[in-house]
Amino acid sequence: MDVVFVEDYEAMSRRAAEIVAGQIRQKPDSVLGLATGSTPLGLYHLLCRWYAAGRLDFSAVTTFNLDEYIGLSPTHPQSYHAFMQKHLFSKVNLCPVRCFLPDGMAGDVLAEAGRYDARIEAAGGIDLQVLGIGRNGHIGFNEPDDHFAVRTHRAYLSDDTIKANARFFPRLADVPREAISVGMGAIMKAQRVVLLASGPDKAEAVHRAVCGVVTPRVPASILQLHRAATVLVDADAAALVPEKWRHAGRIHIG
Template identity: 55%
Template sequence: MKIIKVKNYDEMSRKAANIISAQVLIKPDSVLGLATGGSPLGTYKQLIEWYNKGDIDFSEITSINLDEYVGLPDTHEQSYHYFMHENFFDHVNVKPENIHVPNGVAANMTQACREYEELIKKAGGIDLQLLGIGTDGHIGFNEPDDFFEPLTHVVSLTESTIKANTRFFDSEDDVPRKAITVGIKTIMQAKKVLLIVNGKNKADAVKEAVCGKVTPAVPASILQLHPDCTIIGDEEAFSKL
C-alpha cells in the first residue's frame, strides 16, 4: 500500500488525475472503474481540463462505475448515471457504448447484478479502480458487515451513509435506502486501486482502514491486501495516522 500525503483537496485531485492519465497514456484502451461523490469531482475536473488541452484521449477507454441507487432513473439529478454524465462523460470523448453504470431500476435486480459481473469479465477486468471512502470505512456501497460481499449485489444503506448523502437531496426522506454496488472481490481483482480521501471527518476511517485489522466491519481495510493500492489524502484525512 502506497500512501501519498498532500496539503489539500486540489493537490489530491491533481495527483489522482496524474495517475489516471498515466494509465490511459500507457494503455489507451484501459478499463477504468470510476466513482461518484464529492471526492472525485476535482479529479474529473482536472482530467477534463487536460482533455480540452489535447493532453489525453479517452476515445478507447471503457468505464465501469462502482454503484447506483436503486429506484432512481438515469434522468434523476441524483442518480450516479446523471452525475457521471454531468461531471465527466459529457465533457470528454468517451464513447457512449463504452460507458457502464449499474442498472438501479432493473425489473430483476439479481439478474442485473449477474449481468454486470459478466460485463466486467467480458471487458477483461478493471485496470484501475478509483475509490472514495465513507466515514464508516465503506468503499463503493459496500457497507460495514459481518462478511465481505464478493460480487455485485444490492445493499441496504446504513444510517450513517443515508445521513451523509442527505446533502445531495431535499431531505433525508428522499435518499434511497438501497443501492447496487460492485463487490469487494471484484474491486480487489482490479489491477490497480486508487483511493482518494480528504477532510477531517474521514480521519478515523482512514486510520482503521490503513492501520487496523482487516475486517468487513471496515470494508476499506481489505485494501491492505491489494498488491497495487495507492491512497492519496490531504493532511486532515491523514491526521490520525
C-alpha cells in the same frame, strides 16, 4: 498498500489525475472503475481540462461505475448516471456504449448484478479502480458487515451513509435506502486501485482502514491486501494517522 500523504484536496486531486492520465496514455483502451461523490470531483475536473487542452484521449477507454441507487432512473438528477454525465461523460470523448453503470430501475436486481459482473469480466476486468471512502469505511456501497461481499449485489445503505448523502437530496426521506454495488471481488482483481480521502470527517475511517486490522467492519481495510493499491490522503484526513508516518510522506503497508 502505499499510503501517500499530500497537503490538501487540490494536491490529492492532481496526484490522482496524474495517475489516471498516465494509465490512459500507457494503455489507451484501459478499463477504468469510477466513483462518485464529492471527493473525485477535482480529479474529474482536471481530466476534463486536460482533454480540452488536447492532452488526453478517451476514445478507446471503457468505464464501469461502482454503483447506482435502486429506484432512480438514469435521468433523475441525483442518479449516478446523471452525476457522471455532468462531471465527466459529457465533457470528454468517451464512447457512450462503453460507459457502464448498474441499472437502478432493473426489475430483477439479482439478475442485473450478475449481468454487471459478466460485463466487467468480458471487458477483461478493471485496469484502474478509483475509490472514495465513506465515514464508516465503506467503499462503493460495500457497507460494514460481518463478511466481505464478493460479487455485485443489492446493498442496504447504513444510517451513516444515508445521513451523509442527504446533502444531495431535498429531504432525508428522499435518500434511497438501497443501491446496486460492485463487490470486493472486482475491486480486488483490479490491476491497480487508487483510493482518495479528503477532509476531517474521513480521518477516523482512514485511520481504521490504514492502521487497523483487515476486517469487513471496515471494508476499505481489505486494500491492505491489494498488490497495487495507492491511498492518497490529505492533511485533514490523515489527522489520526501516527505523526511519524505523516512526516515520512509515504508509507508501505503489507
